[in-house]
Amino acid sequence: MTILLIRVTCPSRRVAEEIADAAVERRLSACANLEGPVTSTYRWKGVVEHAFEFVLWMKAPEAHWSGIEALVNEIHPYEVPAIVALPCAHVSAPYEAWVNENTDS
Template sequence: MTDIILIRITCPSRHVAETIADGAIEHRLAACANLEGPVSSTYRWKNVVEQAFEFVLWLKAPQANWDRIEALVLTHHPYDVPAMVALPCIQANAPYEAWVHENTDT
């Protein structure tokens, strides 16, 4: 098992996702960012079922950077409750894992 986590964040626009991605890379919190979308989302908010198009941002980072990435997201994300979850990376090839650590500060 590695200490790399895959962080998934849904964003209301490409601009918000790119702002968070750029900040995470520039501050060496994450080694890589991928942006997908738009995707269709259905969710309950304040007891009303809502539908929206969102963008999915994936960050690859050491687990030790979670708190700093969360702070970055909360600074730039307009939602009251951003959907931000981390999945453990069970395994990664050694050169990629080394690359992630070379391109981040923990």
């Protein structure tokens, strides 16, 4: 089973924590890590913007991608939140078992 490392940028620590708590409580993600603030540069509606954001990382089975995407879109205040996932090429067997035990996989 493929484990995803899902990255979401959030406008505040509160939003990131709310998404992380909901994802773990709903057993969509086994765990979450929060980094930041980080500086982001992006183009929005034709204008180059700069903002401080927080980076939320979640580890989850690939089968939970659509549930996590829906959860983020439900909670996140951005019109177009940045939600990306990287498949983990290598995961230790004990950690993969732990992820699966702590999600509804």
